[in-house]
Each structure stands twice: as C-alpha cells, then as structure tokens.
Amino acid sequence: MKWENFDERRWLEQxxxxxxxxxxxxxxxxxxxxxxAMVTELEDAQRNGQLNLETDAGLKNxxxxxxxxxxxxxx
Numbered sequence: 001m002k003w004e005n006f007d008e009r010r011w012l013e014q015x016x017x018x019x020x021x022x023x024x025x026x027x028x029x030x031x032x033x034x035x036x037a038m039v040t041e042l043e044d045a046q047r048n049g050q051l052n053l054e055t056d057a058g059l060k061n062x063x064x065x066x067x068x069x070x071x072x073x074x075x
Contacts, residue, residue: 008032015039019046021053021062026070038069 012035013027019042030038045051045061052058 009035012036012039015043019043019051021051024066030069034069038065041065041068 009032012032016024016027016035016039019039021042027035042051042062042065045065050058050061053062
C-alpha cells in the first residue's frame with residue numbers, strides 16, 4: 001500500500017471494529033485525534049484483560065473509556 005493512499009480514519013475505525021465491543025453510533029462525531037486516543041486506550045485495556053465484556057468490570061471500563069471521548073469538553 002502506498003503511503004499517500006493511507007486513510008488513517010478508516011484504519012482507526014477498522015481497529016475499533018476489530019475490538020468486537022459493539023457499534024458506536026457517535027464514532028463519526030469524534031475527531032481523528034480523539035478516535036486514535038480512544039482506540040489505543042481500548043486496545044490497551046483489552047490487552048491487559050480489563051475489557052472482558054462478560055464481566056461488569058469490563059463493561060464499566062468500556063463505558064468509562066468511550067464516554068471520556070464522546071463527552072464534549074467543557075472549557
């Protein structure tokens with residue numbers, strides 16, 4: 001793949017889909033930086049066993065991470 005054809009947003013959305021944590025209806029509203037940070041944090045949590053969606057703790061971690069990036073920043 002040539003670098004000039006690289007679509008970072010599409011790549012990040014695919015990484016999110018590969019986490020198998022469900023659909024995020026507001027994903028299009030996230031800017032690329034927020035999406036990158038959220039996906040990275042979710043991947044780290046999954047790698048560390050903190051994103052097991054069969055447990056309450058895993059579901060709460062998913063919710064906490066996603067809400068952090070979905071919520072509008074108040075300045």
